[in-house]
Amino acid sequence: MVPCDRDTICRTITPGRTPHTAESHYTHKMSFRCDALDHDGDGTISQSDFDQAARTLITAFDQIPASPKGKALIDGAQHYWTRLAELADADQDGRITQPEFVAAAARHLRDNQQE
Numbered sequence: 001m002v003p004c005d006r007d008t009i010c011r012t013i014t015p016g017r018t019p020h021t022a023e024s025h026y027t028h029k030m031s032f033r034c035d036a037l038d039h040d041g042d043g044t045i046s047q048s049d050f051d052q053a054a055r056t057l058i059t060a061f062d063q064i065p066a067s068p069k070g071k072a073l074i075d076g077a078q079h080y081w082t083r084l085a086e087l088a089d090a091d092q093d094g095r096i097t098q099p100e101f102v103a104a105a106a107r108h109l110r111d112n113q114q115e
Contacts, residue, residue: 026105026106026109027102027106030101030102030105030106031098031101031102033101033105034096034098034101034102035098037049037050037053037101039052039053039056040052043097043098044095044096044097044098045084045088045095045096045101046094046095046096047078047081047085047094050077050078050080050081051074051077053077054073054074054076054077057073058070058073058074084096087104087107087108088100088101088103088104088105090103090104
């Protein structure tokens with residue numbers, strides 16, 4: 001059995017809520033996904049994060065940006081960023097914060113549920 005101190009329990013259980021609800025699990029997953037997209041670690045997602053990710057992949061696959069595959073990857077990253085910003089950048093400042101990302105993901109989930 002793993003020892004569990006009072007602080008761990010207090011962080012896990014929020015008064016008035018059942019711990020580990022589906023909502024909190026989804027929020028945690030989306031927060032993690034947001035962090036994964038934040039390549040420069042500044043706490044937000046921006047166009048530069050997608051540019052950096054594209055450059056990293058181009059290098060990892062021994063391509064150059066001017067190659068057809070490199071151009072396709074850069075174009076794909078640009079399209080992904082543009083669409084994500086349309087959906088999630090609530091204040092339109094060119095950066096997506098974690099709360100903006102999580103809220104957009106929750107809206108997308110809610111709006112696309114199968115009935």
